[in-house]
Amino acid sequence: MTSPPLAALRKEVAPALDLLTVPQVMARLQLGRSTVYDLIRTGQLASITLGRARRIPTQALTDFIRTRLAQEAA
Incomplete structure (x- = not known):
């Protein structure tokens, strides 16, 4: 049995492993640290x-933005 090519694995795993730091989220949302x-x-x-490190999955940030947009539209 052969394993899938490394490039194929990266495409499947990469989105799940894409984590942001709090400063990166601050920059993307243009919000302060405490917010x-x-x-x-x-x-x-x-x-x-x-x-001791806090990380935010990019999917969580996307979900947060979509939820806020839906709330604003309602």
């Missing part, structure tokens, strides 16, 4: 902790 942490604390923005 981003408040969004995380209140559960509006999903995140994971790796050791």
Whole structure:
């Protein structure tokens, strides 16, 4: 049995592993540090902790933005 090419694996795994730091989220949303942490604390923005580092999956940021857009449209 042969394994799939490395490029094919990267396409499947890469989106799931794309994590942002809090400063990167701050820049993308143009918000301050405490606001981003408040969004995380209140559960509006999903995140994971790796050791002492907080990371936000890009999919969580996308979901947050879509949810906010839907709320604004309603």
